[in-house]
Amino acid sequence: MEIYMLDGPPIAISATAIEASRSKEPILKIWEKYKKNIEEAKTLTNKVISFGHKIPEEFTSPSYAIERLTRLAALYFWAHINIQNLIYCAGIETSLRHVKIEKDQFCEEIKNRPEFLESTFQLYQSAIAQGVPIEDARYFLPEGISTRIVFSSSPRYIGKLSEILKSSQLPELQKIGNILANKIKELGYILEPEKPKYVWHFWEGLSDTESSEKIIETKGSLSMLAQLVRQRQLLCHVGSLEDIASRAEFVVPPSFSKELKEEYLGLAKKAVEIQKELLREKNPEFTYFLLLGQVANIKIETLNMDALKELSYARCCGASQWEIRQQGLAITNYLSEVGQKEIGPRCYRENICKEPGEAKNQCPVFKKTKGHSRQLSLKELSELLSTPYEIIKV
Known part of the structure; x- marks a missing residue:
């Protein structure tokens, strides 16, 4: 080292x-x-x-x-x-x-x-x-x-x-x-x-x-x-x-x-x-x-909702790794339930995808909307981006 x-x-x-x-x-x-x-x-x-x-x-x-x-x-x-x-x-x-x-x-x-x-x-x-x-x-x-x-x-x-x-x-x-x-x-x-x-x-x-x-x-x-x-x-x-x-x-x-x-x-x-x-x-x-x-x-500790919004913005993207994206989606759903606005990934907030081509091609939301994901509801967006997985005790 x-x-x-x-x-x-x-x-x-x-x-x-x-x-x-x-x-x-x-x-x-x-x-x-x-x-x-x-x-x-x-x-x-x-x-x-x-x-x-x-x-x-x-x-x-x-x-x-x-x-x-x-x-x-x-x-x-x-x-x-x-x-x-x-x-x-x-x-x-x-x-x-x-x-x-x-x-x-x-x-x-x-x-x-x-x-x-x-x-x-x-x-x-x-x-x-x-x-x-x-x-x-x-x-x-x-x-x-x-x-x-x-x-x-x-x-x-x-x-x-x-x-x-x-x-x-x-x-x-x-x-x-x-x-x-x-x-x-x-x-x-x-x-x-x-x-x-x-x-x-x-x-x-x-x-x-x-x-x-x-x-x-x-x-x-x-x-x-x-x-x-x-x-x-x-x-x-x-x-x-x-x-x-x-x-x-x-x-x-x-x-x-x-x-x-x-x-x-x-x-x-x-x-x-x-x-x-x-x-x-x-x-x-x-x-x-x-x-x-x-x-x-x-235990995720935060001083305010803005920090959670930033997590939602950064980690819900279809280019994110699937497990961290599940965390981002869970936070996004929570923010929605408590009435927060301006939540979700960049493409949903700004109606444009800035990721490179290889990342776009892997994203189910981009495949469906070509980057204009505002045409979807937040629920539809979450369903497309969700990747369920198992946790097993050995």
């Missing part, structure tokens, strides 16, 4: 983050390319912005890149960044919806259990070979696979985040926290520790104060949670990581055949056995063996 400071033109940082999300090229190699070719950086960045994605507009210099952190570490990182925790950060992560993983991306803790590694990787490959979308095949994968992120924030907020990471139980997170703290010191800052409102706990029996205008209870896979926690207007109180392992519930992607479903649940049982073994030892490395399809209980 390496952490780099990217100090240069913000537009080059934005382009680097975008390409790193869909590429296996080393981040520093991508960074050098765009630093030398600003016009190419402008073209890529503004193309993505034209599709309605605003994160590339938020990068400043210096920014930071973390290469080869685990998916678990990335999820833990993002889970603490939100307005209620008073931590601002903009960032992009490599998308496992689009980039296939390789065997060398498993962390050492997974590699030390070669039988489990072979099972999870072979099932992942087999699912893709059978035509299962990559975004569904990833439910076979454990949290102990490597990813990378590029992010931008101020010294204060990076310092605050580093304190959370340093105080965690997992050595990997502690290492990231210490390196980030040193990066801030290198810039000349000596920061006073600040206590966050929320910290995601590893062990059961710990909780945080919940004081908000609205709490919405839901549940979903860790794969979905990785997207939900990126809604920075919301705070997601997640059951402890130990609780996730103890519940042993799994989301089954609807694209899985009967045979794949059986193999998936068989792998889930193996993963749970390892998790319980490590839990008995109070070893926090059990978190690396949580599957991306494993279910967490979530």
